[in-house]
Amino acid sequence: MSGGLDGPVEVVGTGLIGTSIALACRRAGLEVILTDRDPDHVRTASGLGAGRARAAGDVPQLVVVAVPPDALGAAIAEQLDAAGPETVVTDVGSVKVAPLDAVAGHPALRRYVGSHPMAGTENSGPLTASAALFDGRPWAVTPGPDADPRATRLVEALVRLCGAVAVILPPGEHDRAVARTSHVPHLMASLVAGTLAAATPEHLALSGTGVRDVTRVAGGDPRLYSQIIGGNAPAVTALLQEVRDRLDLVLEAVATDDRAGLESLLAYGQAGTRAIPGKHGAAPQPMEALRIAVPDHPGELARLFADVGASGVNIEDVRIDHDPGRPVGLVELDVIATRTEELRSALESKGWVTHR
Known part of the structure; x- marks a missing residue:
């Protein structure tokens, strides 16, 4: 097993992320094998030029598991069982502790390295895929304590090939990070968007860019995001408790016309926006x-x-x-x-x- 990615690469799950990875691999000239429980998805992805269906005797160098979160553990174990003795398996799920725990004790655990590209859209399915989806985006690589360093290097090679930037994190640290930067913000956007569902047309006519910015991610698939957030319950719960405490302070400040308290809470939020990294990860500029x-x-x-x-x-x-x-x-x-x-x-x- 070398650090260089030569292929073939097998992609298990040909939705938006899986097909986009397959297209990026094909862009780099690698052979790609496509697997999905839905044969129509494989045919669609193949028609887009993302690769070919699996054939007898195929032995991939790397398997990328891109299935829904609730199916990750079983799919990773299945690939570790079925692949060749040197085949590396990664997944691109949004949560990393749960799938690692699901395959703990597997005899081929050294060949598994989790990963998570921080890219995507509110859309789904192979027809929404793009080889450029990951260009310039961060992509977490999360080796467990038993992972073979050579397997980690191979997953890093996939990240580079897809045009992304590898960020190495322990699985638990990753889950705490995405709870803060993705999962809780998604829940907050959904709660705000939910207040619009019963609004009158006269109220909605006043909508501007602010409400669209705040609620955009709430348009994602509820079934998928319930799996993602549920799979990261410990980290999400801890942050939601912090948010609840601050919301109680907001309610009190608004109800009692405590302008100083409200200004302090708003300033704390403003400081949070300034903490977000600027372009290319540099310090944010005014x-x-x-x-x-x-x-x-x-x-x-x-x-x-x-x-x-x-x-x-x-x-x-x-x-x-x-x-x-x-x-x-x-x-x-x-x-x-x-x-x-x-x-x-x-x-x-x-x-x-x-x-x-």
Whole structure:
């Protein structure tokens, strides 16, 4: 077993993540074998160029298990049993302690190394897959205490091949990290989105980018996310208790008109947003949003971005909010604060109307 990934790679589970990994491997010229309980998914993924169906005698160098969380432990054990004596098995589940515990004591445990790409969308299925899904994204690699270092290196090679950046973490540390950065935020987004379900059309007409930003991830598959969050119950429960304590403080501050207490809680949240790493993992820089009114018809966005490019100011993020009463979109460009006025001046000289 070497650190280099030469293939074949077998992908078990041809949904969004599995098929995207398969496409990335094919992009790199590796042979890919596709397995799924749903033969239609295999046919679809094959038709996309992601690989071929398993054939008798196939011995993969690496097996990637990409099945729903509740099925991970059994699927990993099955692959350790069925694969060749040097075949490495990884999984791409969102929780890492539970599947490792499920295969504890397996005689081939040294060949298993968990992993978790921090990429995806609210969509599912092979038709939503992309070879570029992982480009530049962090990908946790979580070897257990019994993992063969050579197996870990092979999984790291998969991460690099897919264009991602490997982050080595113990399984328990990983689960605490994703509880904080993914699982609890998803629950919070769902709770906020749930308040909209019974809202009147008049109330919903006032929706803007803020509520869309806060609730976006709540659009994910409830069955899948209940498995993900349930599989990480200890870490999620501990954080939810912290959130509950702060929510009690918020309720008290609002009910008693305690402005100082409310401001303190809001400032604590603001500090949290500043703790999120900036682009490419660097320290975050002060950003400012510049809003530009854009007519909602073909070619206007292209013209705007061409004018931004000519200004020499880099766009750090972009959002679009559509005016419900007019055929106009408000494009919000995040740029480094020290260059906001430079961009404003350049765009206004081209006839664009800007707003703070």
